[in-house]
Amino acid sequence: MDRIRLLYHVLAGSLIVGIIIAAIPVYAQDEVSSSIRRYKAYEASTGYYxxxxxxxxxxxxxxxxxxxxxxxxxxxxxxxxxxxxxxxxxxxxxxxxxxxxxxxxxxxxxxxxxxxxxxxxxxxxxxxxxxxxxxxxxxxxxxxxxxxxxxxxxxxxxxxxxxxxxxxxxPNPAMAKTFKSFPVLAWAFWIMIGIAVGTFLLFLPHTVLWGIRELFVRKKTSGGEPDDKE
Amino acid sequence: MTKNRIKRFTPLQRLSHIFLMVTFLIQSATGLGRTFMETKWGQWLCWVFGGYDTAREVHIWVGIIMLCGFVLHVLYLLFKADWKGFPQSLFGPDSMLPRPADIREFFQHVAWFFGRRKQPEFDRWGYWEKFDYWAVFWGMAIIGITGLMMAYPFTSTKWMPGWGLNVAFWVHRIEAILAMGHIFIIHFFVGHLRRHTFPMDHAMFEGSVDLDAAREERPSWIGRLEESGQLDGALVTGVQPGLKTLYYIVGFIAIAIGVFMLIGALVNAPLVIW
Structure with missing residues (x-):
């Protein structure tokens, strides 16, 4: 009797292990269309495609x-x-x-x-x-x-x-409609443009004003004398 | 010769600047050459590097060399940091890290442009120099990462979807335009066209600056050195005239290449399908 029970256990165990192993796709079957979702990742079959x-x-x-x-x-x-x-x-x-x-x-x-x-x-x-x-x-x-x-x-x-x-x-990343068709690209584009334009808006006038202002100051060198006459 | 100059950069720091200067110009030329390939100007730039495909190879390898240099610089920082005085040393006047004083000096400097206030008494590093320094960290990270993504697309698309390369391309491009615009306009102007530095500030090549000029522009630094009695130890003599001529030649060649690329890019921009 015990032997028959043991046989049942082994068979049931094998069946469970077999089902689990069979559910794992082999690598060749893993070639799917979407790199991200992969048939909804870890679901065996949801019917969703x-x-x-x-x-x-x-x-x-x-x-x-x-x-x-x-x-x-x-x-x-x-x-x-x-x-x-x-x-x-x-x-x-x-x-x-x-x-x-x-x-x-x-x-x-x-x-x-x-x-x-x-x-x-x-x-x-x-x-x-x-x-x-x-x-x-x-x-x-x-x-x-x-x-x-x-x-x-x-x-x-x-x-x-x-x-x-x-x-x-x-799509042209600068266009408003790209926010719908390719939002990551549009956001990345405008954030980068914002950083670039912000930098130039700050430093271009800063540099020009600095250049102009320095025209009105003396420039000293180790000769001891200012190199210009104001 | 009299010691009328004060040491500002070590030979290694000067070498780092030369390294960055040369690699940056090569990356600009190869990158712009490929971007402007539809124009004669872009084709000529690529021709200098052996054509459209070879320019890409040069761009990738010089980029990798740049990143290696950047990693070495970070190691250099870790090695050179004053760990004994840590963390106060990181926020002292000799450190490149931003301080609250930088913000104050920025506003005072701008007020001085309009004649509203006295010129700020700068210490060793001005806020604009710190900005230039840290901008390289930001630029290296952004351009370097997106560049590696595109240089090795099969590897990078294992970890991200392929459309990430569309995004990486635009981020790389805009950050490069920002970097080139900043260097070829603002950095060049500050280093060459200000009355204080005209025709060229060769401190980064020679390693030292004129003591009286420094006293004028960075009084806090000189005052601090005088107070602590370190000034005499920091004084050096000027270099030979021949060497100075070489610095000017190298500096002006870099300016010429940069301005050539800036003007060429602006003139040809409407002719390219972006």
């Missing part, structure tokens, strides 16, 4: 960005039509005269980043050929799940998901 980790749905009636634009009609009709394209297989589908246009005809600001201006990259080197998928489209090479491996590491060998969260099309 970031938007780009979910297969595209057929329709998205409410186009919102969590914590930024919310409500029933958060965008104007034209803005919503652009927003709703962020998950399409062909992000430009249905745009009139699309064939005759250049990328920067519409995406003017996006063509002014360091990768384009300095490294001479073309849009298609990252965004791919036609049809150009939306970056949050599930199968897009630029989807944050695989962006680092499919796109960034073509030049930056060894790029990780965290590395790939560098914002290529950086």
């Amino acid at each position: 970031e938007e780009h980790e979910v297969l595209p749905r057929r329709q998205r009636p409410l186009i919102t960005i969590p914590n930024i634009r919310q409500g029933l009609f958060p965008y104007s009709p034209s803005a919503a039509s652009v927003r709703s394209r962020s998950r399409l297989a062909d992000s430009h589908q249905g745009i009139r005269f699309y064939e005759g246009r250049q990328c920067w005809d519409c995406h003017t600001a996006a063509a002014m980043d360091i990768h384009t201006v300095r490294a001479n990259l073309t849009c298609r080197q990252c965004h791919g050929g036609e049809p150009i998928a939306s970056i949050n489209y599930y199968w897009s090479p630029l989807n944050p799940i695989r962006r680092h491996a499919y796109v960034c590491s073509k030049c930056h060998e060894g790029a990780t998901a965290s590395y790939a969260s560098y914002v290529i099309h950086e």
Whole structure:
């Protein structure tokens, strides 16, 4: 009887240990899209996923960005039509005269980043050929799940998901709307500008006034005589 | 030769200044060269250092050398601090730490600009000199940390999200503009264009200042040395004229490079996609 009980205990113990071990993901499974949240960090499964980790749905009636634009009609009709394209297989589908246009005809600001201006990259080197998928489209090479491996590491060998969260099309940090789209950048920018402007506001007039004032004093040297005649 | 000069800086301190001067100018040239790469001026600056990519390598390595120098300076401070008189020695007139008197002297100095009050009786270090000194600590920390983040992005993004590099880049850039603006305008003016120092204050090169000039500008310091009987021990002779010429040449070359970069950056700023 005791042996059977011992067997039960061993089996139950093994089952518990097995469940615990099985719940730990191996390193290969750990490759996830977000360097910060990592499937909400330590939760086994909450059913919570970031938007780009979910297969595209057929329709998205409410186009919102969590914590930024919310409500029933958060965008104007034209803005919503652009927003709703962020998950399409062909992000430009249905745009009139699309064939005759250049990328920067519409995406003017996006063509002014360091990768384009300095490294001479073309849009298609990252965004791919036609049809150009939306970056949050599930199968897009630029989807944050695989962006680092499919796109960034073509030049930056060894790029990780965290590395790939560098914002290529950086908003202008001086603009008021950057406080909503990239608040850390906007705050850092304006705090640094405040320090720089404050320093110059204090020391530039100070230096000029000092220079002027010294024109009216004698300058003594070891010769004993003032070097000027007032 | 008569001993009519008073010792102000040790050879090591003078060497530190030369080190900072040379590395700062190299960092300015390589940094501005890359920032202004879209202009002929920026391309020329980079060309001096072997091109766009090599300028980055030089910038990173000289930056690391600068940080090493900074660490050595902190060790030097710990070594040289008067621990026997601690903590009073830290707040004495020979210390670089700010004192309440500095704030008082600042306001009195400004009042003197307008002829409202007498010129303050400065001790060994003026408030503007202390500001310049501590600004290097702040600048080294801010520019050094953000610079290392960008120089080694794979390592830094292990510890922070990649978008932190967007932030680091702007912080690095604005702090560098502040540092260059302060050195090329304010520091140069105070050291060269004031009537008291025109055409160049070579105290930082020669290590000593004229006793009568010091008595005029820093009466508290000289008075304190006279009272304690240390003045005679602090007196030194001037250097050979040849050496003085060398100081002037080095100083004026630095000024020329700094002013060239200041004007070039201002003129070309509208031509760059920031």
